[in-house]
Amino acid sequence: MPPERSNSMTTPSFTKASSFGKPFPRFWHSEHFLKLARTLRDHTAVFLLVVFIVVGAFSSDVFLTPRNLLNIMWAVSVLGVVALGQTVLLVTRNFDMSVASVIGLVGIVTVLAQLAGLGLVGSVAVGLLTGAVFGLINGLLVVTTGANPFLITLGTNALAYAASLSLTHSKTLYTTVPAFNEIGRGKIFGVVNHSVIIFIGLALALEFVMSRTVFGRSLYVTGLNATVGRLSGLNIRGAQFAAFILCGVTAALAGIIITARTGSTVGTAGAGYDFDSIIASVLGGTSLFGGRGGALRTVVGVLVLGVLNNLLILLNVPIDSQQIAKGLVFLAVVWADSLVRHV
């Protein structure tokens, strides 16, 4: 985990924004409440995870069975992979909303590569390359124009969607390499799914890179104060490009896992992963304002979402209402994030 930063380290524009609009002290600006909010923000995910597990253990007989727990891990691993890439990008104070359609597009491109005669390694490489190219496009558009990354990637999201429609004409394609399907369906020792191993392995690798390497630290500096980073001789633009490409590659990895699981392509396979990956990262303690967060935090955030989802299903909450719960959780978490940031 990255070292704790003191709360006073805010970027200039936000300290400016907080210099007005405080005519008299309010309850939620009081030291007590802020302390609570800060603790909540830093350890929300762990706290929620414990609460949900306790609730689950008491309210359902099947919740704590190894089979159900492994099921949860299996269910969250794809979102986890996307959220890890999103975390790297959030740390640099950027977003990627295009993951939703890139996931679908990569599945299609991978299967098309197989239909063209490529094997396991070749088709996976083509898929990952597609993700990297989209990441590069996002990076180029955002870094060169300085535009709002959120809106730009909403645009490239639609471009990726249009590309997947034009590649398949809305038809379903089927994988032709049996070894490829093993990525999604196979289990190590017959117990743990490959996708879970990929998720955990990626998390550990990213945690190491982000906290122990110069490149990783420069990601945090990019998010905290790009000017200071540039003046200190760090390659800020390079860090942003790398983060965008990494996010594209993790989205591609998720697309490959989903396609290997189902053995077929669905253009909308990634729907909702844009929003969910941001919720998972922020829930884990990665700030929307950059410079704060980490891969292991995101693992906990992803687990919270997975356990919550599992609980809502076990408790028979209608699927339509789960969207409301998700939105409210999102607003609560970003509120805590902004509160600690601004006051």
Added chain:
Amino acid sequence: MRKAMRCLFDVGSNQVALLIAAAIFAALALATGRTFLTPENLENVTRQVSLDAPVVFGETIVLIAGGLDLAVGATMAMAAILAIGFQGWGATIATFVALGFGFAVGAANGLLVTRARIIPFIATLGTMSVARGVMLTYTHQQPLSGAIESFAFWGAGSLGPVPAPLIVALLLAAALSVCLRYTRFGRNLYAIGGNREAAYLAGISVNRRLFAAFVASGVLSALGGVLLASRLNSATVQLGNDTPLLALSAALIGGASLFGGRGTIGGALLGVLALGMLANGLDLLGVETYHQIAIRAAILILVVGADALLGNLAKRRSAGVGAVSLT
């Protein structure tokens, strides 16, 4: 009279939008032969544009104040669903329920931005998600269809040759133009968008005005939803999925900026007209759906990128006066 028109729609400062709209009009008139220029098609285009206009007006008002509203699509869709769903109580009540929902979403956005100080696009992304959830729970993903004949007039009816929603859109445009240009509220919004801190120091109650801007956007989106429900005489959860992007593209083409402090209702009208004509023309030319999606996406990237480049340039020129961007 001409001067009054100029003031109302501020055509003078919207040359870019006017140029784009005129270019698209000319290109389509040439490319489609005479199909585009037939009275039926022109009526069709103006009707569609008038349905989209209120949402774009709302987005423009928020953009002028330096905010951004991504919940417009969900608000519009839910308002359409409520306007159909509450028809058992009569058309008037249904309309007011729908507008009330828009008010509630706008107020929630306003509070989240001004009190909880969540940056606008994140806050409105959250309310969008909640509104979509409410919509799914309310409809169980089933389409609703209307029962009241007279309700269809505002969206589908005509007064002589003029589509009814066009009249609504033009009256709304006139009222909002006057409001933005000549009232204290309107001038304050430009001041807040231009430089929030200066506006605050000049004694403008920034939070109250921002709150009002988000509420206006919510209510206008809901009005768009009511008109849409009246036009379709039905409503589904799929409505409004593309609306935030359309509204944003149209408002930016119309001269508004994500940096705030710029934009007019007349420009927004020209922006939505340009995009509406383009969509209609692409349909007439038989362009495939996925190409249309790609074209819309490219337009969004283009306008957002251009806005950022121009905005950063202006910021560098006036370095020191530095506007605080909310987005």
